[in-house]
Each structure stands twice: as structure tokens, then as C-alpha cells.
Amino acid sequence: MNHFDYVNGQLQAEQVPVAEIAAQVGTPFYCYSTATLVRHYTVFTQALAEAGLDAQVCFALKANPNVAVVRTFAQLGAGADVVSEGELRRALAAGVPVDRIVFSGVGKTEAELTFAVAKGIMQINVESEPELEALSKIAAARGIRMPIALRVNPDVDAGTHAKITTGKKENKFGIEWTRAHEVYNKARALPGIEVVGIACHIGSQLTDVEPFRQAFLRVRDLVAMLRADGFDIRRLDLGGGLGIPYESEEPPHPAVYAKAIKDTLGDLGCKIVLEPGRLLVGNAGILVSRVVYVKEGATRTFLIADAAMNDLMRPALYEAHHTIEPVIEPAKDAPRLPVDVVGPVCETGDTFAKQRSLPPIKAGDLIVFRTAGAYGAAMSSTYNTRPLVPEVLVKDDSFAVVRARPSFDDMLALDSVPDWL
Known part of the structure; x- marks a missing residue:
């Protein structure tokens, strides 16, 4: 609407x-339109609440980083998903509390990581071993253990445009599924890292809920494996990607999406972090x-x-x-x-x-x-x-x-x- x-x-x-x-x-x-921004956010968050999910919505600034738009969502209770220092600064300027900001992205620089650590944001989604090591060094030098989730690439085809799919093994994003456990063990041993969760994002403009279900089931398997190994996995960052109608598409309603989360992950006792962008704006x-x-x-x-x-x-x-x-x-x-x-x-x-x-x-x-x-x-x-x-x-x-x-x-x-x- x-x-x-x-x-x-x-x-x-x-x-x-x-x-x-x-x-x-x-x-x-x-x-x-402010009314449309408010309506879309409200419909999405109500669907999550009605499914009984403990969820934090973090608006993906890359979709629309205008400070007035971001502030509109922040005043409704949204956090922010950022992928650069510039977006992080925009989120802060818009009034998004630091404990509702997640920093994603495959190429975070040392300066960007330093800025994020200094601001004390909620979580950094780490996408590679070199980034993990760099972040640990930066945080440990300040006597901090930075909360992180490792972004895992589940090798699920989102069935969307080739330029906006992110969850297949040939994409540049995340840790390869088969190496996730190994990298989590490495993260646990680093002095500046506090492992709090798992991150997963498979692409944008999805018009079918089934790829989400496939990815969420893989996340579920990983939660079980990591908890059995002593990890305190308490947050699941599931990204965004739910599509909207541009022409004749009929994407699933947020309630259907929420049910897919509830059915696959709802009994794990985890805080769910979601990063819608296009869906809201x-x-x-x-x-x-x-x-x-x-x-x-x-x-x-x-x-x-x-x-x-x-x-x-x-x-x-x-x-x-x-x-x-x-x-x-x-x-x-x-x-x-x-x-x-x-x-x-x-x-x-x-x-x-x-x-x-x-x-x-x-x-x-x-x-x-x-x-x-x-x-x-x-x-x-x-x-x-x-x-x-x-x-x-x-x-x-x-x-x-x-x-x-x-x-x-x-x-x-x-x-x-x-x-x-």
C-alpha cells in the first residue's frame, strides 16, 4: 500500500x-510519504509480534539513507543496519540508539571498525577471518570484547536477480557454510571478540518464502552444533530481502515470513534481528x-x-x-x-x-x-x-x-x- x-x-x-x-x-x-513509511513498519513489526517473536527490526540504510527517513523509523523503535562508517554516522545523526545498530558488510576498513568499536554499537557482523582478526586487535587494544555474529553463507539460491543474490557459495559474502564451525572456534579464542550470534542474509527482492526457510533451517543446525560446543548463541541476525511488488510480483505477506521464522527458529530462545530495507521504503x-x-x-x-x-x-x-x-x-x-x-x-x-x-x-x-x-x-x-x-x-x-x-x-x-x- x-x-x-x-x-x-x-x-x-x-x-x-x-x-x-x-x-x-x-x-x-x-x-x-511518511504515512507509507509508518504503515509498512507497523505491518511488519505487528506480524513479528503476532508470531510471538522477540525481534528487533534494524532498517537497512543502504536502501534509503536520508536522515529524515531514518529518524522516522527510529522514532517508531527501529534500529539500523549499516554497511559503512558513513551510514553509521547517518544512523547516529538520525537518533538511532547505539544499542540498536548492527554493522554489516564484507569490506570494513580498520578505520571503520575502530569507529564502530568506539561508539559501542550492538553488534558487528563479521564476514571473513582477516576481518575477525583485525577487529579483535582493535577491540583488545581498548580493553573491549566486541559483540559479533559471524555472517554465514548457507549456499541457498534466493531465486532473485544475479546482481542482488548474496547467499550462494560463489558470492563474496559471509563465511562458507562448511567452515563456519572452524571459524567460530577461532573467534572464541581471540581476546577482543565476544561471540553472541549467527548472521545470515541470502539476497534481496525475494518473492518466495521457501529460500528463507531453507536458509533458516541451516542456521538452526548451526545453532545446535555451536551450543553443543559451548557457545552462548543468543542472537540470530536473519538479514532482510523480502520483496515488494514493482510490476506483477506477489511477494509473501510479512505474516507469512514471520511464520517461516517462527516455524524454523522460534523455539531456540534467541533474539531475532531483522534488516528490512526495500520492504519499508x-x-x-x-x-x-x-x-x-x-x-x-x-x-x-x-x-x-x-x-x-x-x-x-x-x-x-x-x-x-x-x-x-x-x-x-x-x-x-x-x-x-x-x-x-x-x-x-x-x-x-x-x-x-x-x-x-x-x-x-x-x-x-x-x-x-x-x-x-x-x-x-x-x-x-x-x-x-x-x-x-x-x-x-x-x-x-x-x-x-x-x-x-x-x-x-x-x-x-x-x-x-x-x-x-
């Missing part, structure tokens, strides 16, 4: 006309753009928008689908014709949709790309020296710019010219 609907022929974000925001902010821009955001030109090509019609692949990377990177609609509601009997929706960047890959059936849209019209709240602004860049687009947060009948569009002077000021030039 989202809160972007046509009212009297105009698309609104909650109670704010999208065209009104465009008139004040300019295009392109991202727009997020995907449908809570849209990208708003204005059509610059309608170009009649030799074989097809192109709608050239002022948004580009640097603003919304997913179609170019994953051939991802985003529903595209005009801000002015089309007539129900309006004819639909196939068009290519493209951006102005000098790349053929700067294409949002090919031969998409759309109602009549002319130059100057506003269009929206739906389900753009996750991995939209987070993955944007300044390619072609295009400014990062603003982000806007709506609540009821009000809106605020929560990331401003930088000026060209701001962008140029980041460069410097050496003396010899």
Missing part, C-alpha cells in the same frame, strides 16, 4: 498535490520528472524526461521495472501507445522503459516513477555533472525538502586546480 493517489484528477502525495511540490522544488525530485517513494521533449524516431516515439539514469539507476543496472504515470490523471478511455521513456544522459543505457504503453503525454507534462523509495536517491550520482536531485518528505498536508539540490557552484567548489595549471 502507498499514499500516492489521484484526487480530482491530480496525483497527490498524502494530501499534497505533486504538481505543487514540483512548482516549488523543481524537477526531478524524490518524494516520500520502496513503495513509500516516487521520482517526479518533467517531459522535456517528445521525439518521433524512425521506428518509435521517445519521451525524453529531465530525470536520468544517474537519478534512478535501477532500470539501467538491473533492467528493473518502475510503473510510469502522468501526474494529471488520464481519461479512462484515453488511447495508449507504446513509447520509450528515456533520459538526457549520453548513454543508450539511459532508458527507463522500452515500448511502454502509456496514455498521451506531451512536452512539459509531469510524470512519476513509482516504487522509487529504495535504491533510488541512495544510488544516484552526478554523472554528466548533473546535480543530485532533491528529496522531499510529505506528512499529511505538509512537505519539507530533506535533501536540497546542490547548485552548480556547490558542485564546482568540490574541485580544485593544481598550481601548475
